[in-house]
Amino acid sequence: xxxxxxxxxxxxxxxxxxxxxxxxxxxxxxxFALAGSTAAALWLTVQVAAQGVIRLELGGWxxxxxxxxxxxxxxxxxxxxxxxxxxxVALVALPIxxxxxxxARAAFGFWPLMLMLWAALNSVFVSRDLFNLYVGLELxxxxxxxxxxxxxxxxxxxAAIRYLxFALAGSLLYLAGVVLIYAAHGTLDIxxxxxRVAAPTDPLALALMTAGLMAKTALxxxxxxxxxxxxxxxxxxxxxxxxxxxxxxxxxxxxxxFEAMPDLATETALLIIALLGTGAVFWGSLRALAQSxxxxxxxxxxxxxxxxxxxxxxxxxxxxxGVPWDAGAWNGAVxxxxxxxxxxxxxxxxxxxxxxxxxxDRLDDLRGMAQAMPMTAFAFALSAVTLTGLPPSGGFTxxxxxxxxxxxSGQWGWALVMAAGGLLAVAYVYRPLALIxxxxxxxxxxxxxxxxxALPLLLAGAxxxxxxxxxxxxxxxxxxxPVAAQDGL
Amino acid sequence: MSxxxxxxxxxxxxxxxxxxGLIAIRHLLRQIIAFNLIGSxxxxxxxxxxxxxGDSDPVPQALIITGIVxxxxxxxxxxxxxxAQAEASGHAELPDGDKAxxxxxxxxxxx
Numbered sequence: 001x002x003x004x005x006x007x008x009x010x011x012x013x014x015x016x017x018x019x020x021x022x023x024x025x026x027x028x029x030x031x032f033a034l035a036g037s038t039a040a041a042l043w044l045t046v047q048v049a050a051q052g053v054i055r056l057e058l059g060g061w062x063x064x065x066x067x068x069x070x071x072x073x074x075x076x077x078x079x080x081x082x083x084x085x086x087x088x089v090a091l092v093a094l095p096i097x098x099x100x101x102x103x104a105r106a107a108f109g110f111w112p113l114m115l116m117l118w119a120a121l122n123s124v125f126v127s128r129d130l131f132n133l134y135v136g137l138e139l140x141x142x143x144x145x146x147x148x149x150x151x152x153x154x155x156x157x158x159a160a161i162r163y164l165x166f167a168l169a170g171s172l173l174y175l176a177g178v179v180l181i182y183a184a185h186g187t188l189d190i191x192x193x194x195x196r197v198a199a200p201t202d203p204l205a206l207a208l209m210t211a212g213l214m215a216k217t218a219l220x221x222x223x224x225x226x227x228x229x230x231x232x233x234x235x236x237x238x239x240x241x242x243x244x245x246x247x248x249x250x251x252x253x254x255x256x257x258f259e260a261m262p263d264l265a266t267e268t269a270l271l272i273i274a275l276l277g278t279g280a281v282f283w284g285s286l287r288a289l290a291q292s293x294x295x296x297x298x299x300x301x302x303x304x305x306x307x308x309x310x311x312x313x314x315x316x317x318x319x320x321x322g323v324p325w326d327a328g329a330w331n332g333a334v335x336x337x338x339x340x341x342x343x344x345x346x347x348x349x350x351x352x353x354x355x356x357x358x359x360x361d362r363l364d365d366l367r368g369m370a371q372a373m374p375m376t377a378f379a380f381a382l383s384a385v386t387l388t389g390l391p392p393s394g395g396f397t398x399x400x401x402x403x404x405x406x407x408x409s410g411q412w413g414w415a416l417v418m419a420a421g422g423l424l425a426v427a428y429v430y431r432p433l434a435l436i437x438x439x440x441x442x443x444x445x446x447x448x449x450x451x452x453x454a455l456p457l458l459l460a461g462a463x464x465x466x467x468x469x470x471x472x473x474x475x476x477x478x479x480x481x482p483v484a485a486q487d488g489l
Numbered sequence: 490m491s492x493x494x495x496x497x498x499x500x501x502x503x504x505x506x507x508x509x510g511l512i513a514i515r516h517l518l519r520q521i522i523a524f525n526l527i528g529s530x531x532x533x534x535x536x537x538x539x540x541x542x543g544d545s546d547p548v549p550q551a552l553i554i555t556g557i558v559x560x561x562x563x564x565x566x567x568x569x570x571x572x573a574q575a576e577a578s579g580h581a582e583l584p585d586g587d588k589a590x591x592x593x594x595x596x597x598x599x600x
Contacts, residue, residue, distance in 0.1 A: 065548070131552050138559045142566055149570055154577035161517065161570050161583060165524075168563060169511070172527050175556070176504075179531055182549065183538035 003047065004056055004071060004126065006040040007079065011119035015112040023099065023108055030111035034090055037118070041083035045476070048076040053480040063189035068128040072480025074334060075125040077473060078251060081338045082125075084462060085243050085345045086118050088455045092349045093236035095448065096356060102234060106150045110237070113150070117143040117240060124248040130178050130188040130209075130260075133252055134171070137216065141167040144245050147237040148229045156232035163229040166215050166222065170249075173212030180205035193260040206264050209256060210273075216249040219310060220280035223303045227287070230299040235352025238295065242302045243345035247337050250309055257313065258330065258482040270314035278417045280307025285424035294354075294361040294432050298347050301387060301428060304421060305340045308399070309333050311414050315405040328408075331477055332401030335466070338473070339394030342463035343383035349456040350380040356448060363432060368440025375453040377436050382460035384429040386467075389422045394466025496537035503530025517571040517581045521564055528560045 014033020018026035048054055054071040057063070071079070093114075099107040120140035127133050145167065149160035182188055184199035218226040230238045257265050284303030291297045315329035351361055353376045358365045370377035386395035399418050406415035466473060507526030510519060532553045539549040575581040 131555070135555060135559060138563060142562060145566060145570070149573070152573075154574075157570060157573045157577060158583060161567070161574055164563075164567055164570065165520065168524050168567070171563075172524070172531065175528070175531055179535040179538065182535070182552075186539075186546070 003040040003044040004054060004069060007037055007044060007122050008069075008119060008126075010037045010040065011115040011122070015115035015119070018112040018115065023104075026108070027111055030115055031090065033115055034087065038083045038087050041079050041122075044071060045076045045080040048073065048479060049472070049476050063129070063192055064187035067132050068189060068191070069126045070128050070480070071126050073477045074251065074254070074481070076479070077334065077338060077476055078125045078247060079122055081341050082118065082121050082244050082247075085240065085341060085459065086114065088349065088459050089236045089239050089345065090114065092239075092352060092452065092455050093234075095452070096236055096352055097234065101356075103152065105152065106234060109146065109150050110234070113143050113147050114237075114240065117147065117245070121244055121248055125251055128190045130181065130190070130193075132188075134174060134178060137174070137248065137252070138171060140245060140248055141171065141216070144241055147241060148233045150237065151232065151234055153232065155228070159225070159228035159232040163225045166225040170212040170215035170222075173208045173215070175212075177205040177207075177209030177212070180208070190255055190260045194262070198263065202261065203264055206256065206261055207269075210253065213249040213253050213256075214276070217246045217253070217306060218303060219276050219306055220283050220303065221276070223280065223284065223306075226303055227296055227299040230302065230348075231293065231295040235295070235348050235355060238299070239345040239348035239352070242299065242348060243341040246302070246306055247341055250306075250337060254330075254333075258316070262482070267314070273313045274311050274414060277307040277310030277313070278414075280304060281311070281417055281421040282307075282424070285421060285428055288428040289424070289431075292363055294351050294363060294366060295348070297428060297432060298344065298351060301347075301425065302340075302344060304425065305336070305344070305387065308336050308340075308402070308418065308421060311417055312336075312402045312405075315402060315409055315411060315414060326405075327478075327481065328401045329405035330481065331474065332398045332405065334477055335394055335398030335401060335470075335473070337398075339386050339398055339463045339466050342459050342466065343386035343393075343395065346379050346383040346456040346459035346463065347387075349459065350376045350383070353448065353453060353456065363435050366432065367435050367438055370437045371439060372447060373453055375450065375457050379456035379460040380436065381433060382457070382464055384425075384433060386460070386463040388425040388429060389418075392467045393464045394470070395463070397467045397470045493537045493540055497534050500530045500532075500534030500537060503527070503533065506530075515582050517574065517583065518568070521567045521571065524567075525560060525564060528556070532556055 010033050014030050017029040020026070021029055044054070048071050056069045058067045058069065093110060096102065097107050097110045102110070117140060120136050120143060124133055124136040124140065127136055141164070145160050145164045148163055149157050178188060180201045181193070184201050185193060185196050187193065215222040230242050233241060281304050284300050284307060288297050288300035288304065291300060312329045312333035316326050316333060353373065354366055354369050355361055357372065386393040389395045389399040399422065403415040403418050406412055504527050507523045507530060510523030510526065514520060514523065535549050535553055539546050571581050
């Protein structure tokens with residue numbers, strides 16, 4: 001329980017101290033907060049795996065008056081993934097966000113914003129109160145938008161404004177839903193809402209909240225803000241924005257549709273969600289094929305990968321009947337989310353390391369990078385394996401689970417979408433991979449150290465390990481899982 | 490019509506006004522004001538809609554105050570970004586929507 005409090009408080013405290021102190025001391029403080037919170041995240045995951053769900057009622061007030069925090073398997077898995085990503089991002093960012101490389105303002109602002117973003121993520125993952133989730137989401141959005149604009153280039157500022165406006169519209173839609181729910185039920189606690197007496201405004205409220213969260217998750221067709229924002233931010237920031245930020249609103253969507261109001265998950269509603277996911281898979285992949293800058297390819301790939309998460313919705317929820325493939329599809333979606341987080345952050349960090357050498361992310365300028373920085377190239381290639389869903393990666397396990405559910409339930413169309421998305425992903429990662437592995441001359445004098453190059457490899461390796469050793473995360477996800485049905489098909 | 494209905498309807502009208510402004514006006518500062526109008530309308534509606542059985546409920550008041558703080562910080566960040574945008578480009582409007590949102594690589598190629 002104390003690990004949970006540390007995880008929420010320490011990053012925020014670190015952010016405040018990092019703002020107050022001069023650059024070098026502030027950075028040191030940020031790293032202390034980072035180390036402490038990472039340890040807390042790992043300890044919390046171990047605790048959840050050992051003893052099950054951890055619950056904390058703030059100030060000792062039970063809901064509906066107080067706010068409950070709860071770490072179930074889903075929250076623990078997300079917290080653990082986020083901690084690993086943030087830790088690697090911070091270490092990779094150390095030289096990239098140095099004042100002489102990134103400019104004084106970006107070098108100063110990056111560390112507190114990184115910690116704020118992390119604290120907001122953790123609070124969203126564990127919160128059980130819809131309004132508390134709203135506040136967490138807003139903190140997340142403000143930190144994320146600031147990270148996009150931090151470079152200060154005009155294109156990045158435009159991208160940040162567009163991102164902020166999409167996110168604000170999403171927040172207001174979500175807030176409107178929250179207001180309707182409170183007016184009807186007098187509570188915003190997810191567990192109490194699960195036992196509510198249905199009110200006529202509930203479908204509207206859920207629709208408003210879902211639309212708002214989709215805009216924040218960048219689900220097609222609300223994705224237009226994502227590629228310029230993620231491509232315009234400094235690479236370490238992009239890694240967090242792409243890998244972690246969409247997962248927060250995705251987790252809230254999971255909580256709404258599977259925990260708070262599973263009774264409203266009608267076939268039509270789930271069909272619409274999955275069709276939007278299908279649109280995202282195809283449109284994101286096709287746009288990724290057409291780009292000539294590596295950061296944009298990686299960003300559009302995020303649009304496509306987010307689509308998969310939603311394709312699993314109609315497979316995971318069959319109301320209260322509890323068909324046996326429910327749990328498989330739900331696990332599959334979460335596996336895809338986690339492996340995408342690890343692989344995508346590895347990819348953006350790899351691009352950031354190359355840009356340290358070439359100061360460009362145009363595909364033509366990256367020719368021969370595999371010779372110059374082989375470990376980074378290997379990390380990029382391993383992440384590509386996860387994104388395309390090849391065995392034995394975590395992406396494969398996730399896709400396999402969802403596709404098995406699709407065949408078992410007779411909804412094989414969704415399996416075709418997953419397979420087609422995999423093929424398209426192969427196509428859009430082939431171009432950068434081919435160029436990186438062609439021989440070419442890169443200035444070799446200023447190559448960074450091997451240990452630094454190994455950091456993206458660590459993340460990419462973790463995304464593959466998720467598939468190789470899938471039993472422990474599988475057991476973790478089963479703790480407190482809302483989908484009642486048993487595992488295994 | 491009771492006072493509560495009046496508050497709720499005013500809130501709804503503010504949301505409508507704000508939505509109109511958001512869609513119809515391209516100046517960024519006015520769009521930020523439109524966002525604030527929608528937010529204020531929602532909070533007003535919240536206050537009125539959450540009164541149940543005649544007693545006033547303290548929870549919405551606490552939530553509304555929190556919400557106002559959140560909206561204020563979002564507006565502050567937005568205004569800061571708009572100022573930066575106006576200094577960089579000379580006017581407080583986003584470049585033409587379709588082009589900028591779907592082909593940022595083209596814009597890069599041109600420079």
